[in-house]
Amino acid sequence: MAVFERLAHLCSATESSLSSNLFLSPPFHSFTIFLLELSSSPIPPLLSPSPSFTPIEKTFNFDIPLNDPEKDAFSIYYGDQQVIIGGFVLFFPNYSTFLGKPGFYVEDLFVRECYRRKGFGKMLLSAVAKQAVKMGYGRVEWVVLDWNVNAITFYEQMGAKVLPEWRICRLTGDALQAYQNANV
Amino acid sequence: MAVFERLAHLCSATESSLSSNLFLSPPFHSFTIFLLELSSSPIPPLLSPSPSFTPIEKTFNFDIPLNDPEKDAFSIYYGDQQVIIGGFVLFFPNYSTFLGKPGFYVEDLFVRECYRRKGFGKMLLSAVAKQAVKMGYGRVEWVVLDWNVNAITFYEQMGAKVLPEWRICRLTGDALQAYQNANV
Numbered sequence: 001m002a003v004f005e006r007l008a009h010l011c012s013a014t015e016s017s018l019s020s021n022l023f024l025s026p027p028f029h030s031f032t033i034f035l036l037e038l039s040s041s042p043i044p045p046l047l048s049p050s051p052s053f054t055p056i057e058k059t060f061n062f063d064i065p066l067n068d069p070e071k072d073a074f075s076i077y078y079g080d081q082q083v084i085i086g087g088f089v090l091f092f093p094n095y096s097t098f099l100g101k102p103g104f105y106v107e108d109l110f111v112r113e114c115y116r117r118k119g120f121g122k123m124l125l126s127a128v129a130k131q132a133v134k135m136g137y138g139r140v141e142w143v144v145l146d147w148n149v150n151a152i153t154f155y156e157q158m159g160a161k162v163l164p165e166w167r168i169c170r171l172t173g174d175a176l177q178a179y180q181n182a183n184v
Numbered sequence: 185m186a187v188f189e190r191l192a193h194l195c196s197a198t199e200s201s202l203s204s205n206l207f208l209s210p211p212f213h214s215f216t217i218f219l220l221e222l223s224s225s226p227i228p229p230l231l232s233p234s235p236s237f238t239p240i241e242k243t244f245n246f247d248i249p250l251n252d253p254e255k256d257a258f259s260i261y262y263g264d265q266q267v268i269i270g271g272f273v274l275f276f277p278n279y280s281t282f283l284g285k286p287g288f289y290v291e292d293l294f295v296r297e298c299y300r301r302k303g304f305g306k307m308l309l310s311a312v313a314k315q316a317v318k319m320g321y322g323r324v325e326w327v328v329l330d331w332n333v334n335a336i337t338f339y340e341q342m343g344a345k346v347l348p349e350w351r352i353c354r355l356t357g358d359a360l361q362a363y364q365n366a367n368v
Contacts, residue, residue, distance in 0.1 A: 029214070056368050139360065166352050175345075
């Protein structure tokens, strides 16, 4: 994703930085991930299902087999069954004082290249929207680069509005560290 | 704030919608508020202080007394001592997959009109930045309207960068509700 967004120079995540902050709390109350798991045969039910979320299952029929050159690197096994990770969406609660309600902020929506244009991205984002409605939340929000016309068209087709006037402010790096000993 | 941003028509929060979603969890792990409490004499220590945060105290000297026409509506009492609420900052954790780290997102920074231009806004935002550094977080982010030149100048002086290319996408109202029964 960082490469696609021409921002790879800003990407410093490591396996340990990810694992130390994710998968620590029950779904939806903090950072939450829906994984896109793909298999040519039905995926067996989870041994310890979450009480707060039932996995969404969907069958797709493709005319030709999908060629995934990195299939093994992105596989997990449920017993003997190989399941390929095709993408993910990472989101977490946000809060609007205007609505007086929480919502969800979608930080990342990613589908691996060989699985794009099949409806998986729509499936992942729709699952977040459906969960927001279920919880009585008021909004789902995310950001897009203004030159990413394909993404903007896709998001608008999903019912989102792109807000023209708002800009993100970011305090990071040395400018943030300067507050360590700030006499607030 | 909604009036100032010319967005009062979008403000539907009520006392009960606010109280049902805020003040429910320990600070910093979910929606968190720093309140600006003002008093002409030192504010007594909290009876049950939070183990995760020590209130920041600061003394200001003004040449002329501040006139607060809504003083009583915005007062609370610590025993006999009247303390005026002058503003607040509401923030919550966000997450960057690029950094592999959490950060804070500042939803609202508000100082009541009669207390503006005294450094209180800077104090509130600095307190969030300092807390982010303390927790090892990588960013503090918020949004600003592109026509709000005074705010942009203030944020840049605090060390923030305004990102020119990103736009917010928002799925809300009927467009969001449409996902209630979506065949995801």
